[in-house]
Amino acid sequence: DGGITQSPKYLFRKEGQNVTLSCEQNLNHDAMYWYRQDPGQGLRLIYYSQIVNDFQKGDIAEGYSVSREKKESFPLTVTSAQKNPTAFYLCASNHSPGRRGGEQFFGPGTRLTVL
């Protein structure tokens, strides 16, 4: 079945550690996105990538990094520079920008907790 997978479902991190969240899609989508969700604040865009080997900062990129070496994969690293990393992280993807029907489809999310 086509879809977006994220792993792990739950992740615990000690302060000062970097962690990497995985996102894979087999929908042949060109664009991929990372969002952060906090209670009562909706979804905020961290990074997005429209093509392989290219990515752009979103609204809250500080303390995060990404890579896009393959079309199917868009991992997110939460670095120690992120001051408040505890949150629910969502990955999404869609077809090429501007195409009608380019609605974003979401993965199941990763809940990151800093101990």
Next chain:
Amino acid sequence: GQQLNQSPQSMFIQEGEDVSMNCTSSSIFNTWLWYKQDPGEGPVLLIALYKAGELTSNGRLTAQFGITRKDSFLNISASIPSDVGIYFCAGRMYSGGGADGLTFGKGTHLIIQP
């Protein structure tokens, strides 16, 4: 980044009642999307609207794209327990070049009392 004004923030209703929620924006969009999120899961797309004035249904759900292109509403008829969750609106404004991102509302938390 910009956010949409989504209301109400939460709703407590009885099973069988109809539900109505809406989103407004100071900017125009050329697509409106409605998502539902269950606890601990990713949002699932319910309805997509592409044209001002468009009215679209998906089972008991009906959504409309406002004429001004700055608002949208979602109605749920005859609510059932599985309708519980958080409903998000999202606006998309792609004019060529640059990001094709979504702007999200903060969500409407629907709680159904038996």
